[in-house]
Amino acid sequence: MTTVYWLTRDLRLDDNPALYEASKASTLACVFIIDPRWFEPGSYGWSPMGPHRWAFTWQSLMALEASLQALGQRLIVRWQTPEDGIPEVVRALGAERVVASRPTAVDESRQWQLITASLPDVQCDLVETLTLFDEADLPFELEALPTTFSAFRRAIEKSGPGPVNPLMIPASLPAPAPDLSLDQRLQRPFSGSMASRFVGGEACGVKHLAGYLWEDRSILTYKETRNALDDWSASSKLSPWLASGALSARRVVAQIGQFEWDVTRNESTYWLYFELLWREYFQWYSRYRGSLLFNSPEHPGQPVSLIGVSDFKRWLVDPTTHILVRAGRAQLENTGYLSNRMRQILASACVYDGQFDWRIGAAWFEHFLVDYDVASNYGNWQYIAGVGADPRGGRVFKLDKQLSQFDPEGAYCQRWLGQP
Numbered sequence: 001m002t003t004v005y006w007l008t009r010d011l012r013l014d015d016n017p018a019l020y021e022a023s024k025a026s027t028l029a030c031v032f033i034i035d036p037r038w039f040e041p042g043s044y045g046w047s048p049m050g051p052h053r054w055a056f057t058w059q060s061l062m063a064l065e066a067s068l069q070a071l072g073q074r075l076i077v078r079w080q081t082p083e084d085g086i087p088e089v090v091r092a093l094g095a096e097r098v099v100a101s102r103p104t105a106v107d108e109s110r111q112w113q114l115i116t117a118s119l120p121d122v123q124c125d126l127v128e129t130l131t132l133f134d135e136a137d138l139p140f141e142l143e144a145l146p147t148t149f150s151a152f153r154r155a156i157e158k159s160g161p162g163p164v165n166p167l168m169i170p171a172s173l174p175a176p177a178p179d180l181s182l183d184q185r186l187q188r189p190f191s192g193s194m195a196s197r198f199v200g201g202e203a204c205g206v207k208h209l210a211g212y213l214w215e216d217r218s219i220l221t222y223k224e225t226r227n228a229l230d231d232w233s234a235s236s237k238l239s240p241w242l243a244s245g246a247l248s249a250r251r252v253v254a255q256i257g258q259f260e261w262d263v264t265r266n267e268s269t270y271w272l273y274f275e276l277l278w279r280e281y282f283q284w285y286s287r288y289r290g291s292l293l294f295n296s297p298e299h300p301g302q303p304v305s306l307i308g309v310s311d312f313k314r315w316l317v318d319p320t321t322h323i324l325v326r327a328g329r330a331q332l333e334n335t336g337y338l339s340n341r342m343r344q345i346l347a348s349a350c351v352y353d354g355q356f357d358w359r360i361g362a363a364w365f366e367h368f369l370v371d372y373d374v375a376s377n378y379g380n381w382q383y384i385a386g387v388g389a390d391p392r393g394g395r396v397f398k399l400d401k402q403l404s405q406f407d408p409e410g411a412y413c414q415r416w417l418g419q420p
């Protein structure tokens with residue numbers, strides 16, 4: 001049996017249940033689709049895929065290819081929409097099965113529906129690879145997802161499944177499908193800048209995790225440091241690898257558990273797990289909300305006005321705009337990363353100080369973030385704007401207070417704006 005494994009946000013061999021499932025075939029084709037729509041400007045002017053995530057994704061693909069080759073496999077990269085690309089590969093190879101990771105957001109779910117509809121005689125299976133838990137193991141039905149994170153966490157900690165043992169890297173893989181020149185990389189080689197502190201790929205993610213936990217032991221003070229505006233070791237910086245699937249969240253949790261067993265357990269070690277539960281909550285929240293994840297209750301189903309978008313872009317750089325906003329913009333656009341505190345500050349400033357539709361800010365983040373994750377990004381923006389999972393109806397961060405609390409000497413603003 002020939003199986004096509006469509007890789008999406010699961011760019012790893014370790015703890016990869018989709019790869020495990022696909023490997024039951026006798027012949028396997030591992031396919032990654034680069035969708036040209038990622039690079040087209042969306043309704044708000046920014047393309048979904050910005051320069052930082054694109055470079056990171058490309059590095060992740062090259063690393064994955066090397067890992068697959070070490071097991072006698074290969075990676076087929078196509079420049080096409082998935083709705084066209086996957087059926088084309090399936091037909092060219094006469095494949096009988098397609099395996100992919102279960103998507104979290106509505107667009108990706110629709111793509112999967114189109115693919116399965118165009119392959120009525122092919123077995124199409126989705127496998128959970130992004131989350132800590134399987135839907136069947138949640139202590140509630142998805143339709144009854146708790147409306148707040150706290151209730152979700154309590155339910156998981158009281159009667160959830162507990163940490164799941166991650167799968168090991170497979171010792172071998174099925175033979176690769178015949179090379180029918182399906183790979184399109186030579187037709188459109190990578191173009192973009194690679195200079196970043198975050199380097200894509202599973203090996204770099206594993207190394208980074210080991211450094212944070214075992215070498216630097218920065219996890220021991222995570223709870224006290226995590227709110228810093230901009231300090232490399234203040235938080236784990238695992239997000240780009242988690243978002244691309246180069247690292248499995250279950251592996252990170254297993255490593256935290258191992259650290260607690262071998263070294264010590266304290267509030268900080270628990271808090272890193274706690275934050276991974278936030279991530280988990282937003283993954284399920286995104287599935288539960290469907291298209292509502294992208295909607296504003298005041299403007300249901302309506303796109304943002306383009307005047308709002310150009311005003312927003314002007315506001316970001318206007319010298320009268322608060323210095324923290326301008327500094328945060330510079331960091332985000334230049335590096336692709338912001339601390340959680342700076343993301344909260346910028347989101348709050350956009351919604352409450354600038355009075356912009358939160359969806360403009362969310363689209364801006366989507367383009368520039370190296371660690372963009374649809375559920376975490378849109379879920380957090382809704383949370384701050386008070387239109388999502390927030391019982392308190394929005395979160396306002398007073399800019400002057402944040403500045404005096406988190407950047408009293410002005411070091412952050414100076415670093416990113418280059419002025420005293």
Ligand SMILES: Cc1cc2nc3c(=O)[nH]c(=O)nc-3n(C[C@H](O)[C@H](O)[C@H](O)COP(=O)(O)OP(=O)(O)OC[C@H]3O[C@@H](n4cnc5c(N)ncnc54)[C@H](O)[C@@H]3O)c2cc1C
Nearest residue numbers: 235236237238239275279340343344371372373376377380
């Ligand atoms: C407006 C806004 C937009 C955001 N957009 C994204 C996004 O697109 N992608 C993304 O991964 N995170 C997003 N976050 C969450 C959070 O800011 C980042 O995960 C975190 O800053 C990444 O740095 P870290 O890996 O050092 O995090 P750490 O503090 O070390 O946390 C460890 C991991 O827990 C998860 N996590 C932590 N906080 C959150 C949170 N509030 N929500 C969901 N997951 C969390 C992440 O996977 C993170 O890597 C957003 C937050 C806000 C306020």
